[in-house]
Amino acid sequence: MKPTDRSGRGRHAKLVGAGIALTAVPAAIYYAAAGYAGVGPDYLGLGLGPGPHPYMHAGSEASASLDMLRAARSVAAAHGSRFDRRVMVTGFSQGGAAAMALGRELQRGADPYLRLGALAPVSGPYDxxxxxxxxxxxxxxxxxxxxxxxxxxxxxxxxxxxxxxxxxxxxxxxxxxxxxxxxxxxxxxxxxxxxxxxxxxxxxxxxxxxxxxxxxxxxxxxxxxxxSSDGTCDWRPRVPVRLFAGSGDEQVAHTNTLSCMQALRAHGAEPQFVDYGPGTAHMDSLTRGVPDTLNWFQSLK
CATH class of the missing domain: 1.10.260.160 (434 Repressor (Amino-terminal Domain))
Known part of the structure; x- marks a missing residue:
């Protein structure tokens, strides 16, 4: 998905999934500064949402992200812009698994306009x-x-x-x-x-x-x-996929990413993997992953 200004020239858009230790706002601003439309969703019960948050519930995380994308399109239209249908999806920690869940829903055609463009989750608890x-x-x-x-x-x-x-x-x-x-x-x-x-x-x-x-x-x-949380990697994306993680992660086990890789390959996908190695802690993978996902998405243009 890419927003176009009144001149008609387009820019890719990116969805940022927020993890429990991360507010999506700084990452969304980072991507927006590079020319993207950065969309950072709140999950149910977070932000101004009523009720408790259904933590690690992939279905509601994906639906909340879809709702935010639709709202972003409406806001853009009110300012004279429109979105290309391709969505470049990334997320960190809880948002990594949410990104995979959202990607699956986009590929299934959950929205008649939006289309999955690429997937780049970082250090997610997929399994x-x-x-x-x-x-x-x-x-x-x-x-x-x-x-x-x-x-x-x-x-x-x-x-x-x-x-x-x-x-x-x-x-x-x-x-x-x-x-x-x-x-x-x-x-x-x-x-x-x-x-x-x-x-x-x-x-x-x-x-x-x-x-x-x-x-x-x-x-x-x-x-x-x-x-309700697992299985977000049990499908075959028809778009480029690159997973990011560090084997030194002290919060989300590195085997989550290895399991996701195995599941994607079992379905016929060919995901790439960026392993930050044993010296990379959980929040370090965020610090490295935000610019690395941006660079990768830009290389796909």
């Missing part, structure tokens, strides 16, 4: 069941335990609301966290100053043994919840 969750719970993990605690708490509260995982917080959270963890994720609290200080340092301190076993061997409502 919770086989990559992210096992890496978060094993004692041999390379992930930072405190980060895993945050993400596991967030998905548990979110999926509890969506899929009725438990009838009492004490079934999944150890004491005393069962008394207040749900309230930490009501959408009004800051991650760094209000949520993280109240969480324990390891998943074992946070989650009951029964629930940890269930996470590793999901069934019933928990399996449905995980499937």
């Amino acid at each position: 919770l069941r086989h990559a992210q969750i096992p890496a978060s719970l094993t004692s041999r993990t390379t992930l930072a335990p405190k980060a895993s605690v945050f993400y596991l708490a967030y998905i548990t509260v979110s999926w509890g609301r969506l899929y009725d995982l438990y009838d009492s917080p004490s079934k999944v959270f150890e004491s005393p966290y069962d008394k207040f963890v749900e309230g930490l994720f009501d959408g009004t609290k800051d991650q760094d100053t209000q949520i993280m200080p109240q969480l324990p340092n390891t998943p074992i301190e946070l989650l009951t043994p029964r629930y940890r076993r269930w996470l590793l061997h999901p069934s019933g409502p928990l399996l449905r919840a995980i499937r």
Whole structure:
């Protein structure tokens, strides 16, 4: 998709998926400064949206992104511009998986006008069941335990609301966290100053043994919840795809990207992979990924 000014000359557009540790606004401005129409969506329950955020729910992340693209077209038209139909999609962390989900919907024809142009997700949790969750719970993990605690708490509260995982917080959270963890994720609290200080340092301190076993061997409502996030790489994009990640990521397991690569190839796609290596932490992959995705998109013109 590219906006055209009144002279009729076009520019590509880019959709930026926001991750949990990233507001999309700076990245969208970065792309816009290069001549793109940068569109940064809020997911449901974030920004000014009502209700709690359904964290790691691919369907709502994709639909929210489509809604933002449609709104952007309306705003552009009100200012005398129009969009080319091709959308260059990228996203970081949570937004990486959301980017894959959005790309799939665009290719399926979810919008009669918009078309997928290219995909460049960065460090996304594409495979919770086989990559992210096992890496978060094993004692041999390379992930930072405190980060895993945050993400596991967030998905548990979110999926509890969506899929009725438990009838009492004490079934999944150890004491005393069962008394207040749900309230930490009501959408009004800051991650760094209000949520993280109240969480324990390891998943074992946070989650009951029964629930940890269930996470590793999901069934019933928990399996449905995980499937609502996983599978975003189980399709064959008909556009260029380049994945970005670093094996030194301490928050999102590197095996997520390897799993996504494998799934895409199994469907006949030929994705490229930029591996930032063992010295690249999670936020470092964002710092490197934003300019690298821009350069790559520009090379596809």
